[in-house]
Amino acid sequence: MPNLSYPAALDALYALVNYETRPPGSLQVFDLGRVEELLARLGHPQRALAVVHVGGTKGKGSTAAMISSILQAAGHRVGLYTSPHLHTFRERIRIDGQLISETDVIAGVRGLLPEAQALPGITTFEATTALAFSYFAQNQVDLAVLEVGLGGRLDATNVVDPRVAVLTLIGYDHTALLGTRLEQIAVEKAGIIKPGRPLVSAPQRPAALRVIRRTCRERNAPLIEVASTWRWERRQADLEGQWFDLKNAESLEELRIPLLGAHQLVNAATAVAATAVLRQDSLHVPPTAVVRGLADIQWPGRLEVLSRTPLLVVDGAHNPESAEALVRAVREYFTFRRAILVYGSLADKNHAVILRHLRHLSPRIILTRFPHPRAASLHDLQSAAQRARFQARWLVENVPLAVEQALAIAEPDDLVLASGSISLAGQVRAYWLKKEGTPFEEDPRRMS
Structure with missing residues (x-):
């Protein structure tokens, strides 16, 4: 080679x-x-x-x-x-x-x-x-x-x-x-x-x-x-x-x-x-x-505030314990009128249980899929959201469009929260940093 x-x-x-x-x-x-x-x-x-x-x-x-x-x-x-x-x-x-x-x-x-x-x-x-x-x-x-x-x-x-x-x-x-x-x-x-x-x-x-x-x-x-x-x-x-x-x-x-x-x-x-x-x-x-x-610790993608206006937060929570901790932290740190949740995860996660925790924020939810072979399908995420008693749901095929839709429907005093996977957090971060013109290290393509 x-x-x-x-x-x-x-x-x-x-x-x-x-x-x-x-x-x-x-x-x-x-x-x-x-x-x-x-x-x-x-x-x-x-x-x-x-x-x-x-x-x-x-x-x-x-x-x-x-x-x-x-x-x-x-x-x-x-x-x-x-x-x-x-x-x-x-x-x-x-x-x-x-x-x-x-x-x-x-x-x-x-x-x-x-x-x-x-x-x-x-x-x-x-x-x-x-x-x-x-x-x-x-x-x-x-x-x-x-x-x-x-x-x-x-x-x-x-x-x-x-x-x-x-x-x-x-x-x-x-x-x-x-x-x-x-x-x-x-x-x-x-x-x-x-x-x-x-x-x-x-x-x-x-x-x-x-x-x-x-x-x-x-x-x-x-x-x-x-x-x-x-x-x-x-x-x-x-x-x-x-x-x-x-x-x-x-x-x-x-x-x-x-x-x-x-x-x-x-x-x-x-x-x-x-x-x-x-x-x-x-x-x-x-x-x-x-x-x-x-x-000096730097560990992005963990309850990270990407923007304060609009308020955009990412977190890699991908299991019930992490979701529960995320809800507590969001309630403690942020004041907002309404939460808009952008959620995507890997297929092997217990989405219904995770979403039941996140539902305590009373969010509107946008379900999305990121480019990963193990990413959960929109159909499976929708089924989990139904079991978690989410009333209104949007299905968006890719992460940038999901974030754009969340920001479009967000009022100035709303919170946009993206969570469910480190992969999702990375995708949202990449979208926002590119939008803001902030340089960051990125591979030519995702793992496949």
């Missing part, structure tokens, strides 16, 4: 078994042995990494980004691996906040693709994870913060021996694969707990917490429960962010995060607890790094 271009490199990755576009029938298709063999052929790059491994259901991406930002503020060279992306594949792999370059994506794909193609069944996510490990190892990061892709026990990231693992709130998502009971889902999520390695757990429901405690006992893994060891109190909140105090044995006062919603305070406390474990393990993480790292 001497003349591989960036679009061709992405095409080669996406041409592998791609469960992001074609969902698997069961967890049985996932096999850590497969990704371990690929990594062995690449020289085991993951073994060179000091890892913070972040799993859970709600807030794991935000928490991973906060941990990375704090460690970077402490002077460490930090790799961050997350998924999915808003606009460009390159968002998934970063060092010190800088996206991997197109040149490095090409080099990484060129190096791993022959090995990946020689192994039957290697998936796009497995190859991308291997690419991230290799890139981080080659660039000698001090720490790598890895977000679990799906589940935990059989996720491709779960081949590492982390310095600390983190579980954010466990809830109901991917239930067709992970199980319909919270205990079943928690077992899969707790699969990232390693023998003897500390686990930091965000506040959990009792059923999930029982599984976490049992797994930690069985694996002799020290457990830090954020709910019982840390206290946080918000001082002030506005559209610029939140100011809060965070306390355990020591106090961190007047912290600021530029992210909205009480759930982000939980994520921040969890992130700080994880960095405290690293500090106890002799890593340099002074209080000033916590202050600066949280203040």
